[in-house]
Amino acid sequence: MQTDPSHYMIELREVTHAYKTKAGPLPVLDNLSLKVPENSFCAVVGPSGCGKSTLTRLVSGLMKPNEGQVWLHNTLVTSPRPTVGMAFQNPVLLEWRTILQNVLLPLEIVKSPMSKAQATERAHHLLDLVGLTGFAEKRPSELSGGMRQRASLCRSIIHKPDVLILDEPFGALDAFTREDLWCTMHDLREQEPFTCMLITHDLRESVFLADQVVVMSGRPAHAQYVLDVDIPGKRTLDDLYAPRSVEMLATLRHQIQVAQGRTAEGDDAPSPPPPPKPARSKPIPGAMQ
Amino acid sequence: MNDTARKVLAPTLFIVAILAFWEWAVWYNELPDFRMASPSDLIPRYIQFWDLFLIKSWETLWRTVVGLALAVVVGTLFGMIMGFSRFAREGLYPILVGFNAIPKATVVPIVALMFVGQHDFNTVLIAFMISFFPIAVSVSIGLSTLEPEYRDILRSLGASQATIFWKIALPKTLPEFFGALKVAVTLAFIGTNLMEIVSPHGRGLGDLFDSGRISADYPLMFAVLFALAALGILLFYVVVFLERIFAGWAERSPV
Ligand SMILES: Nc1ncnc2c1ncn2[C@@H]1O[C@H](COP(=O)(O)OP(=O)(O)OP(=O)(O)O)[C@@H](O)[C@H]1O
Ligand SMILES: [Mg+2]
Numbered sequence: 374m375q376t377d378p379s380h381y382m383i384e385l386r387e388v389t390h391a392y393k394t395k396a397g398p399l400p401v402l403d404n405l406s407l408k409v410p411e412n413s414f415c416a417v418v419g420p421s422g423c424g425k426s427t428l429t430r431l432v433s434g435l436m437k438p439n440e441g442q443v444w445l446h447n448t449l450v451t452s453p454r455p456t457v458g459m460a461f462q463n464p465v466l467l468e469w470r471t472i473l474q475n476v477l478l479p480l481e482i483v484k485s486p487m488s489k490a491q492a493t494e495r496a497h498h499l500l501d502l503v504g505l506t507g508f509a510e511k512r513p514s515e516l517s518g519g520m521r522q523r524a525s526l527c528r529s530i531i532h533k534p535d536v537l538i539l540d541e542p543f544g545a546l547d548a549f550t551r552e553d554l555w556c557t558m559h560d561l562r563e564q565e566p567f568t569c570m571l572i573t574h575d576l577r578e579s580v581f582l583a584d585q586v587v588v589m590s591g592r593p594a595h596a597q598y599v600l601d602v603d604i605p606g607k608r609t610l611d612d613l614y615a616p617r618s619v620e621m622l623a624t625l626r627h628q629i630q631v632a633q634g635r636t637a638e639g640d641d642a643p644s645p646p647p648p649p650k651p652a653r654s655k656p657i658p659g660a661m662q
Numbered sequence: 663m664n665d666t667a668r669k670v671l672a673p674t675l676f677i678v679a680i681l682a683f684w685e686w687a688v689w690y691n692e693l694p695d696f697r698m699a700s701p702s703d704l705i706p707r708y709i710q711f712w713d714l715f716l717i718k719s720w721e722t723l724w725r726t727v728v729g730l731a732l733a734v735v736v737g738t739l740f741g742m743i744m745g746f747s748r749f750a751r752e753g754l755y756p757i758l759v760g761f762n763a764i765p766k767a768t769v770v771p772i773v774a775l776m777f778v779g780q781h782d783f784n785t786v787l788i789a790f791m792i793s794f795f796p797i798a799v800s801v802s803i804g805l806s807t808l809e810p811e812y813r814d815i816l817r818s819l820g821a822s823q824a825t826i827f828w829k830i831a832l833p834k835t836l837p838e839f840f841g842a843l844k845v846a847v848t849l850a851f852i853g854t855n856l857m858e859i860v861s862p863h864g865r866g867l868g869d870l871f872d873s874g875r876i877s878a879d880y881p882l883m884f885a886v887l888f889a890l891a892a893l894g895i896l897l898f899y900v901v902v903f904l905e906r907i908f909a910g911w912a913e914r915s916p917v
Contacts (some may be wrong), residue, residue: 414744433818435817435818444854453817453818453820454820455817460816461811461814465809465811467812467830467834468912469833469834469911469912478829479819480823481829482819482821483820485821
């Protein structure tokens with residue numbers, strides 16, 4: 374195994390990847406470089422279809438990039454490894470197992486110092502944390518989409534991975550549950566540090582959770598913009614309304630628009646809000662009849 | 663009406679109604695025995711030949727089950743090969759389809775000649791040949807259509823192909839497998855009887871049927887038909903029972 378003395382936990386070097394399709398190669402990633410230090414939290418945002426899920430599959434070793442390298446833990450990634458935890462965009466749970474058995478699944482593959490009883494206790498603890506108390510013995514078909522996502526989140530961290538890769542794990546959740554889980558994530562990181570790569574389409578989520586937000590450009594994607602989130606101390610949801618956060622959100626929003634190709638790049642300042650529409654004074658003819 | 667009461671009552675009611683109608687129709691049309699036996703004609707046959715019915719049923723039963731068991735083993739094996747290798751699938755599929763298309767009634771005399779006197783073996787062989795196709799196809803389709811997302815759960819942790827097969831692919835295919843097994847059990851049963859009747863060798867319910875035919879005992883022939891039906895129902899529900907145990911999770915509770 375090739376080793377390298379950089380101190381980054383996740384590092385992508387000029388990664389280029391294309392899918393083979395019937396209509397020829399579809400370039401998805403183009404010269405993407407990215408660095409995530411140990412125990413830090415990296416959020417990745419970008420337009421839909423730009424290659425975010427592809428990125429997670431490359432980092433986890435499920436696929437190999439056409440060009441460039443992916444490094445994890447200072448070793449070159451050539452195949453999946455048990456020190457990684459992954460929650461997929463589509464939270465597939467095994468229908469023939471209970472939620473508890475689903476959460477415990479990784480421990481059947483990965484060697485762990487935990488005893489069976491400890492593992493079960495940890496599973497129950499995690500289920501409590503994500504608000505699934507009392508659902509351990511239920512089948513996946515008895516859960517809602519958002520609940521399944523939360524169960525899949527528990528499954529991804531049950532074996533205490535060093536690197537956690539989450540692909541839009543809160544996508545199917547209502548705003549309140551989502552904010553609860555954001556705080557849960559912070560608590561978890563405090564209790565057991567891990568390096569995290571989170572894919573999301575929620576800019577507030579990225580700013581609240583991450584130390585670093587990477588904006589991906591449109592397809593084929595590279596890292597278009599990297600924002601260091603400097604909110605000191607323990608974060609609370611109120612921090613999102615502080616002027617500094619509002620400013621960061623505006624920057625990110627602008628960068629996303631650039632990525633979507635709606636605004637010319639190079640235009641560094643956040644775009645000014647559109648002028649207010651003139652109030653409609655005349656009734657539209659025939660609208661009320 | 664509660665659930666279990668209905669499950670017992672409904673079929674009983676229908677069976678009684680059909681038998682009553684049958685009895686009435688035979689009596690009303692004054693049909694002679696050799697045109698149509700009535701249910702009341704059958705009871706004396708069961709009483710007279712009860713020991714034969716038991717022995718012959720057992721012969722038919724065990725040969726069907728052995729043939730089916732072989733079909734499960736070989737069918738699953740073929741299904742696995744075709745499910746995992748596209749090359750094997752594309753190569754084997756047309757052969758299996760052709761093999762399945764041959765009417766087994768034409769194979770019976772050939773097999774009977776090939777293995778002269780090996781009656782049990784021949785019967786099991788026909789039961790196996792007729793029933794293994796649906797199993798092979800269902801297993802291969804189940805495995806080859808397994809969504810990659812399912813594999814990825816374990817693959818992302820560095821699990822081996824064998825582990826993925828045992829923990830994901832196999833359980834995931836069980837509902838399809840049991841669907842095919844329900845078809846296969848009936849087919850195997852038909853196969854056994856085909857052998858017993860087309861190439862009579864003095865064993866199984868087919869033999870009892872044959873002796874009914876030879877001695878012009880028409881009610882006996884009808885009595886055998888009913889015994890066959892009962893055996894068929896028994897076999898089918900054994901499979902349903904196994905399905906409940908091993909693939910019960912796939913059953914949605916009624917909405
Ligand atoms: N297995 C595949 N074969 C061919 N093309 C694929 C495959 N998977 C993804 N793609 C294509 O690659 C592009 C990037 O896909 P990807 O799933 O990485 O996007 P994404 O950024 O995760 O999108 P979203 O935000 O909607 O989840 C898409 O245009 C998609 O059509
Ligand atoms: Mg995606």
